[in-house]
Amino acid sequence: MSLEIYWGSGSPFAWRVLLTAELKGVPYVSKQLEFSKKEHKADSYLLLNPRGEVPTLKDGVTVLTESIAIMTYLDMKFPSPLLFGSTPIETARIWSWISIAMYHYEAMSNRLVVPIFEKTVHQCADDMRSAAVLLHNEWSGLEKALSTNACVVGDSISAADIVIFTYLAYLLRIVGREIVTPLDLGFHPLATRYPSISAWCRRIEKIKGYDNAFPPHWRT
Numbered sequence: 001m002s003l004e005i006y007w008g009s010g011s012p013f014a015w016r017v018l019l020t021a022e023l024k025g026v027p028y029v030s031k032q033l034e035f036s037k038k039e040h041k042a043d044s045y046l047l048l049n050p051r052g053e054v055p056t057l058k059d060g061v062t063v064l065t066e067s068i069a070i071m072t073y074l075d076m077k078f079p080s081p082l083l084f085g086s087t088p089i090e091t092a093r094i095w096s097w098i099s100i101a102m103y104h105y106e107a108m109s110n111r112l113v114v115p116i117f118e119k120t121v122h123q124c125a126d127d128m129r130s131a132a133v134l135l136h137n138e139w140s141g142l143e144k145a146l147s148t149n150a151c152v153v154g155d156s157i158s159a160a161d162i163v164i165f166t167y168l169a170y171l172l173r174i175v176g177r178e179i180v181t182p183l184d185l186g187f188h189p190l191a192t193r194y195p196s197i198s199a200w201c202r203r204i205e206k207i208k209g210y211d212n213a214f215p216p217h218w219r220t
């Protein structure tokens with residue numbers, strides 16, 4: 001029986017699971033949920049994911065939530081290519097970067113994204129500028145790592161690349177909105193401040209399955 005992946009267009013969390021499945025060539029049934037129709041809050045979906053979030057993976061009677069847990073499951077079940085490392089130090093370094101993304105990048109990014117979604121940019125401008133400074137500091141560390149490595153950890157794509165890339169691309173898209181331009185947060189154009197991150201993004205865009213996993217509504 002094929003795996004089922006429940007996802008929503010534009011969710012970086014769902015995107016990282018789709019990209020993992022595509023990169024590994026895992027056969028799966030795509031179950032796209034429409035956020036605008038609140039399909040992620042339907043009773044039938046809440047039975048699978050009580051938080052009403054995407055992604056969710058269903059494998060027979062097994063149901064998994066949380067994007068990184070799902071990526072880990074896929075990596076153990078379909079080990080080629082291995083995304084969570086093959087040696088203790090490699091796995092630890094991958095987790096170190098994933099942890100930085102989860103605890104630092106996401107926290108700061110939320111301070112930028114939430115006011116944009118909630119249309120409170122003017123009221124939150126000072127906090128958004130402070131969050132941007134902190135995030136730039138974090139991204140400087142990423143820029144440094146990518147100036148010597150092709151990928152976040154070494155030269156092979158890992159879960160760290162997928163987790164960081166999908167969130168970074170999502171953030172860049174949201175802070176690229178016109179309403180944010182007057183704040184001059186310094187994320188665009190990416191290549192000016194972050195040439196190595198920008199080159200890495202171009203490399204990720206060439207990985208197997210990238211186009212299939214790309215959020216469809218971002219194409220329009």
Ligand SMILES: N[C@@H](CCC(=O)N[C@@H](CS)C(=O)NCC(=O)O)C(=O)O
Binds near residue numbers: 055065067
């Ligand atoms: N920690 C979760 C986060 C999932 C998440 O926040 N998904 C968002 C989409 S980006 C969602 O479904 N939000 C719907 C809601 O909270 O109502 C994961 O990694 O899977």
